[in-house]
Amino acid sequence: MSPVPAVKSADPGLQPSTPARARQLIAKLIAGPGDFSAGVRKAVPYESDSGTWSVLRRNCVWNREPLPADVLATLTRHFELPPAAGKGRVRLSATVTVHRTGADAAWEQARMVEEALHCDQQVLRQGERLTGLMPQPARLGEAANLYSEDSLMEAGQCVSAKHGGPYPYWWQQVTYGSMVASASVCGGRGYDTDALMKIVVNALPTMQVRAREELGREPEGKAGTPSTGGAPSTGGTASTGGTASPAAPKDGE
Template identity: 40%
Template sequence: MRDRPGFGLRARGCVVAGLFVLAGCSGGGGGADAGADAAKGAASQTPSASPGTGSTPAPTAPGASGAPLVPELDESRQPKTAAEARALLGRIVIGQAAFGPEVERATPFESDPRRWPVLDQDCVWQTEGLPPDVLATSTRYFQIPAKDGHGRVLINATVTVHHDRQESGWETARAMEEVLRCPDQKLRDGEDLKGLWGGALHLGEQMNGWTEDAFTESGKYVSAAQGGGPQPYIWSQGQFGPVTLAVAGKGAEGFADAALNALVVQGTSRLMVNTKQELAKAAP
């Protein structure tokens, strides 16, 4: 999935909390770059918080009306095969219209669904075949072309389907480990992430009422092809049952940070809405 990260909350945690609030209020409660920008591979098996199990219901956090923003998972709707997972992906993934009229498809538009990025010991992203815990993954790439005094803005949206909630929870835990181990990461030659920090909030912690596990990463993006930099970089990830979803944004000279954050929240929110519609239990 790459272009993402993790972090233990620090003084900048208020920025992260703000993103969670926006995601929770946008689209009814929350919503993929090729190679090193797809879903993450195996890393440390030591999560900062225990992921849920496939058979244990996740807690719910109430919205303003008292109804939970995170409904109960219908485990009977979880995909059991790769084919079922790919079909589910097709109903969850978003196109450029989810971000607004200024956003276009980038080239390439979609990642290789047979590949998965892994952060090696030198903090360089490599790609491998899908690991056993991933049934299907998709990353789509978008852009706002350079115009009106700003450079080219890059966005990618990723959805990954696991067998159950336990596996998707471990993915979030590994994301935390990766950013702590490698605050500076190389995406590819001439393209780097610098000074990454990140954090995760379980449902009900602080301001997270929109996802079972919220994970946000922030830092700087440096790219020779994008005019050097550094430019703002942000990754926002959510989880519902066996599905993780995330949107990353890479800023540009002259493009407001707030506008970049809003695009990330908007995409994440749409993805989460789609996921809940597909996997939540029907209301009684």
């Protein structure tokens, strides 16, 4: 088993305490088109409404709702790799959410795991859905997760009345202090899972590295050099048992 590297811990004193500071941090952290593979561009619409976030209801349907009290700010960006050479369109997303505390971020991660277990099929919006979802959570040091405090991965298929399918689908979310970041990819005609991973693979590690540089402090009492990069491990997803469970947006698919 590989040793867990000495990773910068999130410094509570560096966590944003106001919505304005949280929005400034998100602007520094969130992925842009250049953080994916070559050819990825902004989709239309590009950015989500910053005053709302996605909530998975008990009926397994996603809705945009006002931010809860524990969230300072959030943003989702949408991307696409246009059709070319006989292959279909690939759709991607990146999300960064800043909570008031690290405990709030951890609760979001836990809710996502519960949601994945409850809803292995989810409706993103009318005419678009996810099927066969399989979650895999991993704490630091588990399941090859050597870089994130808490990692969560979901894999399955995406189906769209407009774009067709089913195509391979992948989503991963990580936490760092009060920040939660995620990236997703929904395939198109002619793409298998390996090809899709090559398109999305750099986005989430890039956001993780930026978060550690903005919010981290050097590890104490550990041998080794703080890690500054590398792909996140596969991890899983979650929700709470209420009528509505807030969660990281999946509306990039």
